[in-house]
Amino acid sequence: MSIIQINLTIAQMLDYTMPILFAALCGVLSESAGVVNIGLDGIMRFGAFFGLLGAFFSHSPWIGLLFGIAIGCLVGALHAFITIRWNGDQTVSGVAINVIAVGLMTYLLEYVFSTTGYSPQIQNYFGAQAYRVHLPFLAKIPLLGAFSNLSFMIWFGFICTVLMHVLLYHTVLGLRIRTCGENPKAATTLGINVFRIRWFAVIVGAALAGIGGATLSISSFSGFSDSMPNGVGFIGLAAMIFGKWTPFGALGAALLFGTGQIVQSIIAVTGIAPKLAPGLTLILPYVLTLAVLAGFVGKSIAPAADGLPYYKEQR
Amino acid sequence: MSESNFTTKFLKLFGIDNQGHNRRDPLNVWVPLISVGLALIFGMIVIAASGRNPFQAYGLLFGDSGLIPGGPAWRREFAELLIKSAMYIATGLSVALAFKGGLFNIGAEGQFWVGAIVATFFGYWAPVAHTFGAMYAALGSFGWIAQLLHGAICVIMGMLAGGAWAAVAGYLYVKRGVNIVIGTIMLNWIAWFLITSWLVIGPMTPPSQTFTSGTFYVADTAKLWRIMMPTRLNTSILLVLLAAYATWFLLYKTTVGYEIRAIGYTANIGMEAPRAQGINISRRILQLMFFSGALAALGGTFFILGMQYQFPNTAIMGYGWTGIAIALIGQSEPLGVVLAGLFIGALRTGATSMQVANIPKTFSDIIEGMAVGFIAMQVAVRYYLVKIIQHRHARRDPPADQEAAA
Numbered sequence: 001m002s003i004i005q006i007n008l009t010i011a012q013m014l015d016y017t018m019p020i021l022f023a024a025l026c027g028v029l030s031e032s033a034g035v036v037n038i039g040l041d042g043i044m045r046f047g048a049f050f051g052l053l054g055a056f057f058s059h060s061p062w063i064g065l066l067f068g069i070a071i072g073c074l075v076g077a078l079h080a081f082i083t084i085r086w087n088g089d090q091t092v093s094g095v096a097i098n099v100i101a102v103g104l105m106t107y108l109l110e111y112v113f114s115t116t117g118y119s120p121q122i123q124n125y126f127g128a129q130a131y132r133v134h135l136p137f138l139a140k141i142p143l144l145g146a147f148s149n150l151s152f153m154i155w156f157g158f159i160c161t162v163l164m165h166v167l168l169y170h171t172v173l174g175l176r177i178r179t180c181g182e183n184p185k186a187a188t189t190l191g192i193n194v195f196r197i198r199w200f201a202v203i204v205g206a207a208l209a210g211i212g213g214a215t216l217s218i219s220s221f222s223g224f225s226d227s228m229p230n231g232v233g234f235i236g237l238a239a240m241i242f243g244k245w246t247p248f249g250a251l252g253a254a255l256l257f258g259t260g261q262i263v264q265s266i267i268a269v270t271g272i273a274p275k276l277a278p279g280l281t282l283i284l285p286y287v288l289t290l291a292v293l294a295g296f297v298g299k300s301i302a303p304a305a306d307g308l309p310y311y312k313e314q315r
Numbered sequence: 316m317s318e319s320n321f322t323t324k325f326l327k328l329f330g331i332d333n334q335g336h337n338r339r340d341p342l343n344v345w346v347p348l349i350s351v352g353l354a355l356i357f358g359m360i361v362i363a364a365s366g367r368n369p370f371q372a373y374g375l376l377f378g379d380s381g382l383i384p385g386g387p388a389w390r391r392e393f394a395e396l397l398i399k400s401a402m403y404i405a406t407g408l409s410v411a412l413a414f415k416g417g418l419f420n421i422g423a424e425g426q427f428w429v430g431a432i433v434a435t436f437f438g439y440w441a442p443v444a445h446t447f448g449a450m451y452a453a454l455g456s457f458g459w460i461a462q463l464l465h466g467a468i469c470v471i472m473g474m475l476a477g478g479a480w481a482a483v484a485g486y487l488y489v490k491r492g493v494n495i496v497i498g499t500i501m502l503n504w505i506a507w508f509l510i511t512s513w514l515v516i517g518p519m520t521p522p523s524q525t526f527t528s529g530t531f532y533v534a535d536t537a538k539l540w541r542i543m544m545p546t547r548l549n550t551s552i553l554l555v556l557l558a559a560y561a562t563w564f565l566l567y568k569t570t571v572g573y574e575i576r577a578i579g580y581t582a583n584i585g586m587e588a589p590r591a592q593g594i595n596i597s598r599r600i601l602q603l604m605f606f607s608g609a610l611a612a613l614g615g616t617f618f619i620l621g622m623q624y625q626f627p628n629t630a631i632m633g634y635g636w637t638g639i640a641i642a643l644i645g646q647s648e649p650l651g652v653v654l655a656g657l658f659i660g661a662l663r664t665g666a667t668s669m670q671v672a673n674i675p676k677t678f679s680d681i682i683e684g685m686a687v688g689f690i691a692m693q694v695a696v697r698y699y700l701v702k703i704i705q706h707r708h709a710r711r712d713p714p715a716d717q718e719a720a721a
Contacts, residue, residue, distance in 0.1 A: 038421075038496070078688075088691035091419050091496055095639050096688035102633070103680025104361070110675045111365045234500060241497065282508040286501040293498070294491035302494070 010146035015220045017258030018157040022212025023236020024250035026205040033201030034181035036307040038094025040209040041233025042101030047213025052224040064218045072210020080202040087309040119224040126151040126219035153219035164247040181303035184310045238289040260284040347644045350689035380665030394546030400660030401551035405614030406638025411647040413607040416575040417582025422499025423611040424635025425506035429480045430473035430612025434619045435626045437469045438533025447536040465536040477612020478605040485604030489597040529627040539621040551617040563649040640683045
């Protein structure tokens, strides 16, 4: 396996990682504030379709990215409206978003492009050479060479992780968000508006999931397929838990799971094992997550008030 | 913002706890009906917004759903409706039963497929299939006994496997504190990938076939009987109605059911009352998950033994998610689940013919999802319902209202 092959494999792995990472960051932010978002798989599906829609009609992936963010915010606002304004069950609301996403995106795909299964391919996407971030000085260095020619979205994912860490652990707002997730009663006592903080966290988180969906359709691939996101949102959910509800933990978990996704192709290239059942590598994220949750490998604990609607006068 | 303040007060006014549970509340019937109605209206708006005729589309949807007798294809459509509904009711019962115990079994999907693959295995596995094949030949006109036994073995083994799969999530919850929603989601995908990316394209594929052909076909003796020739309607609908009755009986006529409901009512406030009563909560939750998984797996066995006769390589997820929608629309009551399951089955049957009007058959997902969304917002639906009722009373009888206010 030559250096070039290794570099290509790393770059490919990062392509798989980023959608998982964005989904995981959505979960981290939303659940830090105490709102479970099972619907992030559905939000990714929205983001993937609308991201492609924007990029297709404007011939610019940047517009596509904006579309992904906008639709993410919209669906996030719906989730917030149901779960925060009306204290609806957060899991039920998430299921609703997932199911609507399945039906509505297929409908829109057929309506807008008159095709079934796949949208037309686009030329101007973040994976195209013109839109890649070129760092020629890295190209000669082994391993780091993989980072010399990456899609913008990959760097954006790393940046978002750092920003999220700073937001959550080094700002007042972050402290407030985490308080709302751990003990909303105490937050209210301190004069924090729990509802406003939760609205903020859910909408910004959903925008990240929308970006994750757009990453699938206009960065990792150059088109929308009806099977998207194919459970990536749920892998993101797993990555969030495996990363113990922290941004950098989510990044590590997403990298690990992204590697798991392409192990099959690595094996094929290197010929280590001629034939391994793909199912056995695909279940890796879920098995690891269960192991962590069950405390067989380390221990992962959710924010204390995660998933509970907040009633101001409840004692 | 004072919405929460006001919401809680409003709920207390009607004796509803924070989860909206109150069995005697007449609004319990109205909330799902209104949710489905609103979802259908929104579906019309979606169709109209995309420049199509919503009335023509709904005409096709309900005309070919099998609900309305008459027409040349009605018998076939009615059969399809019942075949589909049988599977959805099974997963719906699974989710509903878990809801009654305060658990959100989002894993009906995985349990469904586990049941399906195990039923397939016992349907074609040579030692079993040959035994019953020989028995069928030997019994002559009493061959139906062999069919009955083989079918029963496939169904029961599938249900046991599905129940065991769900009980894993129950075990992790009870012994290790793993949130049941997260646990069942993870087990969903583990089951799905183990089955579709390993078993179906590897060990269970006939050696001479390509990997796209699915598993072996089950033996003739394992197939469910057809009860309305020439349609492919089979006994699955009768079995699932039996399962619905059994679920109702378990919940409302047995001690176990009483204890399950006691756990469910207090699930959000620490389950102190059932614990003080001496109920073994851990054991009951494990049993509940087992029953719940077995019901979902029952639907999976119908999928194989009644429709496909093999595990196809083209299976698409969604039965468990639909089950969640059905359990919510049916308000977790067995009778409600049966009715909701028939309705969704009808939607799905009719949706295939909407393709004539260029509307993809996933349209029924939009309706389902929106109905679930409105049920998630049931506090809002209840609030506006009560407001409308109060408004009417005020108009009809103004002085009384003023007295009450004073």
